[in-house]
Amino acid sequence: MGIPLKQAVEIGSYLVKQRLMGRKRFPLVLMLEPLFRCNLACTGCGKIQHPLEILRKNLTPEECFTAAEECGAPVVSIPGGEPLLHPQISEIVEGLIARRKFVIMCTNAILLEKNLHKFKPSPYFTIMVHLDGPRELHDKSVDREGVFDVAVAAIKAAKAKGFRVSTNTTVFDGADPKVMQEFFDFLTELGTDGINVSPGYSYEWAPDQEHFLKRENTKALFREILAPYKAGKKSWSFYHNPLFLDFLTGDKDYECTPWGSPSYSVLGWQKPCYLLNEGYYKTFKELLEKTNWEEYGHTSSNPQCQDCMVHCGYEPTAAMDAMQPANMGRAMAGLFG
Numbered sequence: 001m002g003i004p005l006k007q008a009v010e011i012g013s014y015l016v017k018q019r020l021m022g023r024k025r026f027p028l029v030l031m032l033e034p035l036f037r038c039n040l041a042c043t044g045c046g047k048i049q050h051p052l053e054i055l056r057k058n059l060t061p062e063e064c065f066t067a068a069e070e071c072g073a074p075v076v077s078i079p080g081g082e083p084l085l086h087p088q089i090s091e092i093v094e095g096l097i098a099r100r101k102f103v104i105m106c107t108n109a110i111l112l113e114k115n116l117h118k119f120k121p122s123p124y125f126t127i128m129v130h131l132d133g134p135r136e137l138h139d140k141s142v143d144r145e146g147v148f149d150v151a152v153a154a155i156k157a158a159k160a161k162g163f164r165v166s167t168n169t170t171v172f173d174g175a176d177p178k179v180m181q182e183f184f185d186f187l188t189e190l191g192t193d194g195i196n197v198s199p200g201y202s203y204e205w206a207p208d209q210e211h212f213l214k215r216e217n218t219k220a221l222f223r224e225i226l227a228p229y230k231a232g233k234k235s236w237s238f239y240h241n242p243l244f245l246d247f248l249t250g251d252k253d254y255e256c257t258p259w260g261s262p263s264y265s266v267l268g269w270q271k272p273c274y275l276l277n278e279g280y281y282k283t284f285k286e287l288l289e290k291t292n293w294e295e296y297g298h299t300s301s302n303p304q305c306q307d308c309m310v311h312c313g314y315e316p317t318a319a320m321d322a323m324q325p326a327n328m329g330r331a332m333a334g335l336f337g
Contacts, residue, residue, distance in 0.1 A: 003239060003241075004164070014028075027259065027261070027284075029077050030073040030077070030264065031262065031274060032076050034059040037080075041142075054266065061088050061091045061095055068101055070284045075103075077104045078092070078103065085111070089105075089118075093105060093119060101124065103124060105127050108130045110147065112151075112157075113150075113158075129151050130142075130151070134182070141170075141172075165192055166239045167195055168196040169183075171198070173200060184234070194238060197222075198311040199248065219249060230249070241318045241322055243331060244314060246330075247318055254314050255297050256305065256317065257320070258296055260317070262284060269286070272296055
């Protein structure tokens with residue numbers, strides 16, 4: 001299955017605890033960005049558009065640990081930038097694991113194979129490799145030839161050393177459903193532990209603004225892509241709560257919970273969503289208490305939120321929905337099926 005049993009059980013326990021404590025808003029995944037610089041210039045990404053003085057900055061391990069403890073989320077996703085460019089990334093990962101956080105290190109894998117010796121396999125550690133499709137499509141997406149082959153070689157090397165490896169794929173407008181289905185077959189044959197998918201989200205600073213998906217386009221495209229999976233003809237292992245996949249295909253209708261995946265970086269706590277450029281708070285408490293959350297999400301009047309279906313906003317909603325008695329069977333079947 002895509003999500004390990006240990007992780008599913010501990011997250012479930014965390015959600016039950018939050019409900020029993022009567023908390024309305026709480027984090028599920030901390031998106032920890034220890035740096036913004038990268039060794040690629042993907043056309044759909046806005047992180048490397050920051051000024052040079054920002055791109056030169058790193059969070060210290062202590063700042064990362066403080067943010068994780070302040071936030072309290074059971075899962076810490078480490079995107080960037082490219083985390084493997086951080087000189088202390090292994091110390092950061094090790095320290096978060098010591099704090100019993102499920103760590104997902106997101107990487108384009110260019111530097112992965114030669115840095116594997118810095119890490120240790122752990123049930124709390126997942127390496128998530130960015131692959132936006134088969135060779136030609138991925139290399140076009142990252143604007144550099146040869147990256148796909150390097151990433152695949154790194155995945156094989158990491159799996160050989162006992163690491164848990166998943167992949168992250170952003171699906172943009174114009175994607176061919178059959179090509180994506182064949183790509184998921186390839187990832188399954190490659191032996192990856194889970195496939196993470198997300199519709200191309202409207203990143204305000206991204207150079208390419210033409211290929212982000214609109215809401216109804218997203219549902220139609222994912223209905224076609226996931227049709228053989230939903231019909232039981234494919235056994236792709238997704239790194240998702242299955243209810244989130246139902247949301248992507250339009251079988252579920254959720255509202256965004258941006259507080260479920262707060263983002264902390266060298267600039268502070270981003271308000272309220274890492275896809276928007278609305279400034280930062282110094283503390284997580286300020287983020288929770290000072291943000292007018294009603295101004296965000298599909299049902300709000302915020303034009304920036306109308307077409308968004310990105311996983312960081314909606315997967316926390318799906319996770320909470322999975323705790324409803326009527327949905328537990330579906331959620332568990334998706335995890336184990």
